[in-house]
Amino acid sequence: MEKFTTHTGVGVPLRRSNVDTDQIIPAVYLKRVTKTGFDDALFAAWRGDSEFILNQEAYKNGSVLVAGPDFGTGSSREHAVWALKDYGFKVVIASRFADIFRGNSGKQGLLAAVVSQENVELLWKLLDAEPGKEITVSLEDRTVTCGELTVPFEIDDYVRWRLMEGLDDIGLTLQHEEDITAFEQTRAGWRPKTLPAKHLPSVEIEAARPVEA
Amino acid sequence: MGTTLAEKLWESHLVRKGEDGAPDLIYIDLHMCHEVTSPQAFEGLRLAGRPVRRPDLTIATEDHNTPTLDIDLPIADETSRIQINTLRSNAKEFGVRIHSLGDADQGVVHVVGPQLGLTMPGMTVVCGDSHTSTHGAFGSLAFGIGTSEVEHVLATQTLPLKPFKTMAINVDGELPEGSTAKDIILAIIAKIGTGGGQGYVLEYRGDAIRALSMEARMTICNMSIEAGARAGIIAPDQTTFDYVHGRPHAPEGEDWDAAVAYWKTLVTDEDAVFDAEVTLNAADLEPFVTWGTNPGQGLPLSASVPDPEQIADEVDREAAANALEYMGLTPGTPLREIAIDTVFLGSCTNGRIEDLRAAAEVIQGRTKAEGVRMLVVPGSARVRLQAEAEGIDQIFKDFGAEWRNAGCSMCLGMNPDQLRPQERSASTSNRNFEGRQGKGGRTHLVSPLVAAATAVRGTLSSPADLVDAPAALV
Numbered sequence: 001m002e003k004f005t006t007h008t009g010v011g012v013p014l015r016r017s018n019v020d021t022d023q024i025i026p027a028v029y030l031k032r033v034t035k036t037g038f039d040d041a042l043f044a045a046w047r048g049d050s051e052f053i054l055n056q057e058a059y060k061n062g063s064v065l066v067a068g069p070d071f072g073t074g075s076s077r078e079h080a081v082w083a084l085k086d087y088g089f090k091v092v093i094a095s096r097f098a099d100i101f102r103g104n105s106g107k108q109g110l111l112a113a114v115v116s117q118e119n120v121e122l123l124w125k126l127l128d129a130e131p132g133k134e135i136t137v138s139l140e141d142r143t144v145t146c147g148e149l150t151v152p153f154e155i156d157d158y159v160r161w162r163l164m165e166g167l168d169d170i171g172l173t174l175q176h177e178e179d180i181t182a183f184e185q186t187r188a189g190w191r192p193k194t195l196p197a198k199h200l201p202s203v204e205i206e207a208a209r210p211v212e213a
Numbered sequence: 214m215g216t217t218l219a220e221k222l223w224e225s226h227l228v229r230k231g232e233d234g235a236p237d238l239i240y241i242d243l244h245m246c247h248e249v250t251s252p253q254a255f256e257g258l259r260l261a262g263r264p265v266r267r268p269d270l271t272i273a274t275e276d277h278n279t280p281t282l283d284i285d286l287p288i289a290d291e292t293s294r295i296q297i298n299t300l301r302s303n304a305k306e307f308g309v310r311i312h313s314l315g316d317a318d319q320g321v322v323h324v325v326g327p328q329l330g331l332t333m334p335g336m337t338v339v340c341g342d343s344h345t346s347t348h349g350a351f352g353s354l355a356f357g358i359g360t361s362e363v364e365h366v367l368a369t370q371t372l373p374l375k376p377f378k379t380m381a382i383n384v385d386g387e388l389p390e391g392s393t394a395k396d397i398i399l400a401i402i403a404k405i406g407t408g409g410g411q412g413y414v415l416e417y418r419g420d421a422i423r424a425l426s427m428e429a430r431m432t433i434c435n436m437s438i439e440a441g442a443r444a445g446i447i448a449p450d451q452t453t454f455d456y457v458h459g460r461p462h463a464p465e466g467e468d469w470d471a472a473v474a475y476w477k478t479l480v481t482d483e484d485a486v487f488d489a490e491v492t493l494n495a496a497d498l499e500p501f502v503t504w505g506t507n508p509g510q511g512l513p514l515s516a517s518v519p520d521p522e523q524i525a526d527e528v529d530r531e532a533a534a535n536a537l538e539y540m541g542l543t544p545g546t547p548l549r550e551i552a553i554d555t556v557f558l559g560s561c562t563n564g565r566i567e568d569l570r571a572a573a574e575v576i577q578g579r580t581k582a583e584g585v586r587m588l589v590v591p592g593s594a595r596v597r598l599q600a601e602a603e604g605i606d607q608i609f610k611d612f613g614a615e616w617r618n619a620g621c622s623m624c625l626g627m628n629p630d631q632l633r634p635q636e637r638s639a640s641t642s643n644r645n646f647e648g649r650q651g652k653g654g655r656t657h658l659v660s661p662l663v664a665a666a667t668a669v670r671g672t673l674s675s676p677a678d679l680v681d682a683p684a685a686l687v
Contacts, residue, residue: 015234016341016405017528018507022646026626031278031292033252033299035360045648068528070408073441073507074646076626077250077345078359096408099443100343104359117528156375157234159251169361170261173369176229176238181267183228183240188475190468191242192331194310196270198331198461203317205594208617 001109003166004139007090009063011051011135011146013127017068021101024072024080037081053086058131066123066135067094072101072112081108091137093153095120097121106159107169113153115136115144117143122149137166215482217379218448219414222354222479226337228371236373242336242353244366245322246273246309249299249627252342254364255303267370269309273281273300276321278627281590281617284314293628307367319594320619323347323561327431328595330460334449334476336677339366344561344643346437350430351457352449352479354414357438359449373537375568377443378415378488381481384421386496391677393571394429395563395641395660397421397493397512398436399501405491407509407644410442412488416481418446421495427456428567429511435562436643439508448480500675502548503645503658505536510645514675539647540633540655548673554585555638556668557650558614558661560624562591563641568661573608575665575676580612582671587614588630590622614668626651639667 029041046052052191053059067086071094072080081104084092092110106113115123126146127133136145139160141148162169173180216224229238244267251273258265265271269627278293288294297314304311312318317324323344338348338355341363346354359570362372370470372677384397402409415437422430430447456474457463464472487681503511504518510533512519521544537544558564558572569591581587591597597619600606606616623630624642632638632654640662645656657673666674 015531020507020644020646022625022644022649026648027277027625027651030249030627031290031296033256033296035253042639070441073407073642074343074438076341076357076359078253078341078361081314081359091621096411098408098441099411100357100359104361104414107359107361145339158231158236158375161234161549163359168364169373170263170368173238173365173371173373177369180240180369181236187240187242190464190472191336192333192462192464193269194243194272194331194462197310199318200461201317202597203598204565205284205315205317205319205597205618207315208282210282211615 001166004109004111004163006133006136006138006140007063008136009090010059010061010132011064011066011127012059012062013125014053014065014067015124018070018073019067020074020189021072021077021080025077025083030077030079035082036086038083040158042083042087044090056131061088063088064091064093064135064137065089066120066127067092068094069094069117071097073098076100078104078108081105081110085110093120093123106163109163111137111139111163113144113155115151115153119151215485217481217485217487218416218479219354219377219379219446220353222335222337223376231407236375238371239337241339241366241370241372241376242270243326243331243338244271245326245340246271246363247276247322247342248296250360251294251303251363252299253360254367255307257364258367265307265309265367271309271367273304273309273311274319274322274325277302277621277625279314279620280628281622281630303384317594317598320595321561321564321621323435324565324592324596330457330462331657332456333463334453335479339372343438344435346445347431347435349434349437349444349446349659350427351453352447352476354444354446356444377414380415380489380491381487381534382415382417382488383492384417384419384495385492386421386494388421388495388498391662391675392500393496393662394425394432395658396498396501397495398433399503399658400498401493402436402440402508405495406441407439407507408441410437410440413442414444414446415440415442417445422447423450423633426567427452428565430566432562436508439643441561450475462547469477500660500663502663502673504540504542504548505533506539506645506647508643508645508658510536511658514548514673516548518542518546518548519542530544549678552622553585553671553673554636554666555632556585556664557623557638557640557642558588558664559590559622560593560642561592562643563661564590564596566596568641569596569600569605572661572665573605575662576612576669577608579669579679581668585671586670587668588617588623589614590617591619592675594619623650625649639664639673657682
């Protein structure tokens, strides 16, 4: 994972609350088996609308999304993070994030910065007043700067450290493999195992057919 | 001071306590996979040359984009076919048990786990799917994870996690006839909001919860995520033990006794303190439906479409105005007068046998409203077989409903089962997001009873609205 210290880029005001992961990337785009190539799927339902913020020239190259509260609610799809990253976003700012989305962001190097709703409103005003205005996000200082305005943001200390060091979680965990093995020795024998598989009797499943209209 | 059930489960799965702000390392007892969120995780293992650490604690099913018609034919949609085939080849390569289309144990992952007896009390259960919270109904810590975490669990059988906060949801009183578990959870979400549970494990408690069957408890825990929570949990009791007993993977003999003895310890201590508490009286609950585009935008069926102008909070007001525009609704319209095009009965929320039985009882001997399409999609192939053994399939077919094969289907419209633009559904699923069930589709979340009554009347209805309703419901 690339190390993240500071980022400066065009701020995009997305004046909506509860932007769920179905809005970020509709399910029909989840059928790919790769981690990239999702940029066209980002906000797919809204992209058809010429008024939509990302269709406006000034915001096309946006990389800092400033959204309303409860961003990323809904499904666990990490594709939402991949789509934001593929489009070019490095940072999402909101006053509240859904837990799974925030977790997924941290693992993919997308910074989910928690800024108070009051300050989000200030950022929206600045970005509306001057479309295409840049925002600088310093992970080092935990600040968001837009012109004269500098506001703090919150992020989990550990996630911040991992982002700044660009560390991979699996590698970190496998340093403690002995602990995992030791824990496994203590598990009760009745705990269920999927293998060998136990089933109810096998039964033929009849295929449903379309109903004639 | 005592500890809560969620804290007990956390402690009992602690591999390593995190130091200096690092997360704890938590052991995972069961990892379920499906075709949508796993391909990139298996690819990651392959690139790093890592095996699946515990294939014997891992299981895969095909559900999200499997067709519910013609399942014996090659899958028509190419990208869906590739994704299913990728899961099959990954399962083979890494030695993971898989239940494919056409197998009697195929179905929505959250229906299959409990059915096989793989979900039981006292476990940690994860899946790359937010509705993994369903399994919390057994008194397990169960939560959805992203694809990076799927890869992490496949490689290490653990997850680095920060402890969750705990919230008690006390549901006291007796649920009136005609109201169901779905109405309880929709009312909870409307009360605390879609962000109200963020960072919390919700523990559902109280008489009304104790009185519910296991399947109804699964419906409640399933939608914990719609309140923003990481997980939902219900302490196990005799109802839980009876449900697990005798299932294919349930412990037997002395193992069963040892397991039950342990499970009985899985309660929140009386002197434990929750980080937050919410209380609801079940006796006040009438059937609940959503009018907007997030699951928190719900009201009792007897209410009318709200007027955004009357909403004080600016963010909520704008969200309501956007939602009404998308939903094509006018403030003040009684919810009961909203006409529906499609009724969807199914999903990991309400696609189990009790849901099908309840709906069948309402429609039996009645006629479907003209022009309404009803899709019945059992949550698993076993649920379908059970329904067929009981003759329930015939009730749906006689009514004019489409009797389909198992899968996620129209809940998220990844397969051909989708709404057309501006088509309106009454759906027993869990999300009413814009475009969730098909681009431009309009979703009202409802219980199976409301879904069935709506199919009869053609507008959002409860069984009590049916002309010849049993006296008890009127």
